[in-house]
Amino acid sequence: MKNTWLLLLIALLQSTTIIAQQPDTFRLTLEQVVQIAQSDAPDVQLAKTRLSNFYWQYQSFKADYKPLIAFNAFLPNLNRSIQSITQPNGSIIFRRQAFMNNNVGFSVRQDIGLTGGSVAIYSGLNRLDIFGTAGFSNETSYLSSPISIELTQPVLGYNALKWNKQIEPLRYQEAKRAYSEDMEVAGYNAVQLFFDILIAQLNVEATLQEKSNADTLYGISTGRFDVGRIAETELLQIELSVANAENSIAQSTLNLQSSMEQLRNFLGIQKAARFEMIPPTELPDFVVDPDKALQFALQNRSIIIALDRRLREAERDVAQAKGTTGPQISVNAAFGLQQTSTTFSDAYQNPLDREQLTIGLDIPIADFGKAKARREIAKSNLALEQLNVSQERVNFEQNILLKVKQFDLVRSQVQRALRAYEVSRKRQEMTRNRYYIGKIGITDLNIAVQEQEAARRNYIGSLRSFWESYYDLRQSTLYDFANDRSLVTLPDGY
Numbered sequence: 001m002k003n004t005w006l007l008l009l010i011a012l013l014q015s016t017t018i019i020a021q022q023p024d025t026f027r028l029t030l031e032q033v034v035q036i037a038q039s040d041a042p043d044v045q046l047a048k049t050r051l052s053n054f055y056w057q058y059q060s061f062k063a064d065y066k067p068l069i070a071f072n073a074f075l076p077n078l079n080r081s082i083q084s085i086t087q088p089n090g091s092i093i094f095r096r097q098a099f100m101n102n103n104v105g106f107s108v109r110q111d112i113g114l115t116g117g118s119v120a121i122y123s124g125l126n127r128l129d130i131f132g133t134a135g136f137s138n139e140t141s142y143l144s145s146p147i148s149i150e151l152t153q154p155v156l157g158y159n160a161l162k163w164n165k166q167i168e169p170l171r172y173q174e175a176k177r178a179y180s181e182d183m184e185v186a187g188y189n190a191v192q193l194f195f196d197i198l199i200a201q202l203n204v205e206a207t208l209q210e211k212s213n214a215d216t217l218y219g220i221s222t223g224r225f226d227v228g229r230i231a232e233t234e235l236l237q238i239e240l241s242v243a244n245a246e247n248s249i250a251q252s253t254l255n256l257q258s259s260m261e262q263l264r265n266f267l268g269i270q271k272a273a274r275f276e277m278i279p280p281t282e283l284p285d286f287v288v289d290p291d292k293a294l295q296f297a298l299q300n301r302s303i304i305i306a307l308d309r310r311l312r313e314a315e316r317d318v319a320q321a322k323g324t325t326g327p328q329i330s331v332n333a334a335f336g337l338q339q340t341s342t343t344f345s346d347a348y349q350n351p352l353d354r355e356q357l358t359i360g361l362d363i364p365i366a367d368f369g370k371a372k373a374r375r376e377i378a379k380s381n382l383a384l385e386q387l388n389v390s391q392e393r394v395n396f397e398q399n400i401l402l403k404v405k406q407f408d409l410v411r412s413q414v415q416r417a418l419r420a421y422e423v424s425r426k427r428q429e430m431t432r433n434r435y436y437i438g439k440i441g442i443t444d445l446n447i448a449v450q451e452q453e454a455a456r457r458n459y460i461g462s463l464r465s466f467w468e469s470y471y472d473l474r475q476s477t478l479y480d481f482a483n484d485r486s487l488v489t490l491p492d493g494y
Helices: 002-013 030-040 042-063 160-226 232-267 290-300 302-325 370-436 442-477
Strands: 024-028 068-086 092-111 118-130 139-155 273-277 328-341 352-362
Touching: 024 030, 030 042, 030 160, 030 232, 042 160, 160 232, 160 273, 160 302, 160 370, 160 442, 232 273, 232 442, 290 302, 290 370, 290 442, 302 370, 370 442
Parallel strands: 024 273
Antiparallel strands: 068 092, 092 118, 118 139, 139 328, 328 352
């Protein structure tokens, strides 16, 4: 029922049809705002798009290790032209040629990740038709290749397939965890916007109450001034309080409208809407174990995979520098069967062997230290990256433990701020009643009102700090300690 209500609310908020002139007002809890933000906000759509991009990059990488099956054909390849022909005695004469070459074949190519080489299997048929000219008759011949196997293998070189197989899966795992982090970032941003509206909403209520109290005081003080019980300066001070209250109402109302508009844009709502936030005064009762928080962070966060990926990439760069600057040896070997004939059937009778073997050498003799410099640069970058990764990991762990301590502190601050607010409110009521009966002056009342307002703002601020700290801890560990569940999540299909 809860999820059904949420889906209906999202659909209503994002409807482009405006039914009434006045915008709808929605009473929302903090949890509901976070759920809406994580369901279909523009930031979430961007996160899904980024994940989709990495998903297809990963699928492309996996395809590199699968065979490529291809059909090749030239149908037809017709040539009628005058060509220069070299004669046996070395002279060159021009002859008219007319022929058509048709070629079809199937090939299967497979890269070898372990060695960095490739193997290909080919089967094809070639037909050559020579058209008779100047009294010559037409001729037709066939060249068959029932099967041909070719191997290309670099030796002592850089194996990109090997390193990609180590790095690309890490990159995709990093992207999947980053998606969960993006979801929690959206939730954290929703918390901030929720409290922007809540604080503005409470400020409007406070200023309206302040205006009502100021009007009451002004009416009482006017009667007292008429009978000479208070001085004109005190009456003017109260009149100034009425004017200030009116200005505060206008400013707080403007702040509330601006905060609502920011949340509406963040949620991607396309119609006018007003929000009434329900204060999250009930705090979840749980204790965060620092060791468990660190364990969940190390287990769930993308930065841990990113650190490992960066080390692998630095090691890859060293291997690439070594593999591309030293002696290069390549082996190309081929074995197959071939036959030619003037008829199609005879072209596949008694095929003949076809063998090829080529060993290529490329040995640098003198490069004046360029190759060595490239290798040393790669090694230096690896050593630097190892230091950076080690330090970043330490900083990450310390940051998680620090956030746990901060969370414990802000929880206790909320309780103290609530008690201070209750005391200041009671004191303000007592002071106001004493002013009504003429026991104290306006200065004492103003001090009590200011103390209550300061205590109220401090309480709401500490409440905001608690929930922001809580959702920041969720984002940092990808774990919901209040409900004891993992926050690692993925859309369907990933």
